[in-house]
Amino acid sequence: MTSAINGSAQPATAASTTADKTPPLAVDRMIETVDLGIAFGKGRQRKQVVDGVSISIARGESYGLIGESGCGKSTLLRALTGQNPHYAGAILYQNREQHPVRDKAFYRQIQMVFQDPYASLHPRKMVYHTLLEPLVIHGMDRRETRISDVLDAIGLGDAFRYRYPHQLSGGQRQRVALARALIIEPQVLLLDEPTSALDVSVQAEILNLLKTLRRERNLTYLMVTHNLAVVAHLCDRVAIMHQGKLLEEMTADEIRRGSATEPYTQQFLAASNH
Numbered sequence: 407m408t409s410a411i412n413g414s415a416q417p418a419t420a421a422s423t424t425a426d427k428t429p430p431l432a433v434d435r436m437i438e439t440v441d442l443g444i445a446f447g448k449g450r451q452r453k454q455v456v457d458g459v460s461i462s463i464a465r466g467e468s469y470g471l472i473g474e475s476g477c478g479k480s481t482l483l484r485a486l487t488g489q490n491p492h493y494a495g496a497i498l499y500q501n502r503e504q505h506p507v508r509d510k511a512f513y514r515q516i517q518m519v520f521q522d523p524y525a526s527l528h529p530r531k532m533v534y535h536t537l538l539e540p541l542v543i544h545g546m547d548r549r550e551t552r553i554s555d556v557l558d559a560i561g562l563g564d565a566f567r568y569r570y571p572h573q574l575s576g577g578q579r580q581r582v583a584l585a586r587a588l589i590i591e592p593q594v595l596l597l598d599e600p601t602s603a604l605d606v607s608v609q610a611e612i613l614n615l616l617k618t619l620r621r622e623r624n625l626t627y628l629m630v631t632h633n634l635a636v637v638a639h640l641c642d643r644v645a646i647m648h649q650g651k652l653l654e655e656m657t658a659d660e661i662r663r664g665s666a667t668e669p670y671t672q673q674f675l676a677a678s679n680h
């Protein structure tokens with residue numbers, strides 16, 4: 407929560423801090439962090455939670471972030487979404503450094519899907535109003551058609567527009583949360599453990615849906631997860647974090663084969679596979 411943050415890292419000033427650190431331009435770079443640092447607390451209480459993390463995610467790529475609990479994954483994701491403006495280093499979208507405080511145009515392109523579909527939907531809002539709201543905020547036209555289309559795309563169908571969250575299963579709620587993110591046609595989805603609150607059988611359905619949506623819409627995913635099966639199913643590349651640092655990047659294939667270079671990663675993969 408931004409209100410609880412008393413991070414002491416200096417906010418990055420747009421286009422000022424990284425001129426000498428930014429890697430050479432790649433044509434299709436969608437998301438990048440350059441030497442990202444996030445700390446909480448002051449003085450002896452200060453804790454560096456994200457420490458010099460540089461990642462680069464291409465357009466259309468699905469990138470996973472894994473690591474033990476407390477290693478800084480969600481903190482990194484929150485900085486990317488603009489929920490924590492107190493960071494050092496730089497965050498770039500489509501080669502442009504972002505101001506730590508994001509504007510509406512940013513959220514038109516980048517949407518977030520959270521872990522808990524029970525907490526993320528307003529209990530007194532019909533699906534229709536949940537989906538209408540982002541269209542109004544972003545001044546988009548053809549609202550009725552867009553609502554029907556997105557309900558079809560996420561596999562619920564138009565009749566679901568009249569349901570309230572308590573009339574939906576966990577998997578259906580997560581589909582609505584996905585529909586809410588997709589309805590404004592973003593390019594990037596930031597996914598924070600999007601299946602971990604769901605039953606195992608439903609997890610597979612949502613993962614398959616995410617896979618299909620990415621292919622159909624050429625979406626870019628950045629996904630935080632504990633779950634190696636999720637990574638193997640959905641991610642092209644994975645970063646392993648440990649105590650705030652990026653330890654190693656691997657392809658999904660390398661993860662499946664367990665061919666890590668770093669001893670910590672080898673242990674982490676072995677433990678996660680039990």
Ligand SMILES: Nc1ncnc2c1ncn2[C@@H]1O[C@H](COP(=O)(O)OP(=O)(O)OP(=O)(O)O)[C@@H](O)[C@H]1O
Nearest residue numbers: 407410411446455474475476477478479480481482
């Ligand atoms: N607002 C905050 N103020 C102080 N400390 C924080 C704050 N947010 C996170 N932390 C601390 O930062 C560390 C990393 O937390 P983070 O939520 O990023 O971990 P994570 O890797 O996502 O863990 P998990 O997998 O359990 O969700 C933790 O020690 C946490 O207590």
